[in-house]
Amino acid sequence: MIVSDTHKFVFVQIPHTGSTGLGRLLVEQYGGREILRKHSYLDELKTAFPDIYRDYYIIGGVRNPLDDRVSSYFKLKSDHMGLYSGQLKDKKAIPGGKRTRKMHQLILEKDLSFSDYFVQFVPLVYWNPISIQQQRYNQIYRFESLDADMLAFSKAIGVDPIILPKSNKTAGRDTDFTQYYDTRAQEHARKIFTPFMDAFGYDFPDDWASGQTPGWVATNTAFAIRRAQWKLQNLRANRLARRKGPMNT
Template sequence: MIVSHRHRFIFAAVPKTGTHAVRRALREQMGEEDLEQVGLFIDKRFPWEDLAAIRHGHLSLRQIRPYVGEEAFADYLKFAFVRNPFDRFVSYCAFMLRDGDVFQRQPREVMRHFLFQKPPEQHVLFQSQASLLVDDDGKTLLTDQVGRVEEMQASYDALCTRIGIDSRPLDRVNGTERKDYRLYYDQALIDGVAARYAQDLDLFGYGFEGLR
């Protein structure tokens, strides 16, 4: 997550949505008064002990709200990037087993393991995208604008225009090599992901084939 007082925005870093590429570009625009929490590639912490103790940068907008204050939270542009949950779940499985070739050899078995057999409920990368972006009611989005991984550069350019900073081509950071996500699914896996990430599909307008 990034809180920029210089440019008056809050970037909520949803896992597995290209957040490190966005962070890298945004850092070029940040001033000394700006704050970031991140735990991969570089290590930065917010100045608030409770949040710093979380040890990763995928914080929810609800978590940061009391620390920046209601006035700033209401006034600052709050944004995030989201991704088709079917694609994101494949990316999650490949990432979790990136140090070996198990996912490449048995992708559906791996997907069934995480989805049905031993779902890592408390792992922030496994949780829904909406969980980081909704209000206390669990339904209302707190974001002012949402970019999409499927149109990453265009989304980033539009956000930069709204913020009032220069854009630039985004780097590819922390990616995994794999096939089109649709090739990994059977009907049981489609139904399982649709059920688990139903809120993401509804809020962000995705279906198995892409945007609805």
């Protein structure tokens, strides 16, 4: 999470939304500083720094989950930045922990296709951490229109236009993510992605197979489970951070 006291903004670094390069740029050129942890969520800010939560311009991003899930698959398959093969010294810092490493191993050992991985390992209705305290955001940008949305952000906080670097590209995948969705994956995508895509204005391709959409119970149960998982991840990350040193304030 990045905060600027000069320009009175908070940048919530939602995973997979271009937040790594953007966060670095905001620190280096726009008076930002790191606060809490990189992927801290907005409810943490509300608890730790209520004045900043109340008074600053808050921005975070979303990404088409159809694209995001393909990117996640290829990061697992290609061992993105050595995250999943155990090359990191501190394995507890690996996103998702043991389950994620297991997915990485199975994808390689069984040569799982995207469709196999998607249906087997992504069973719950999809939610993104942007949904936590969503009503408090002043701006929610889209990964797909990042350049234009950053120009709007620049105007909102009164700075020169923010020109973005490109970083954290995923190896091994085509830019057209729709080609990885066979009929089975298309049906599964409608089942788990529909609530999020409806909420943030994303559309399924017109020629995709139809599928069952989740009901109220499945949707809200999945959100409750995901929120509990996010809180648990935060607790673990905070304990790890305390062992390494004080969190940024």
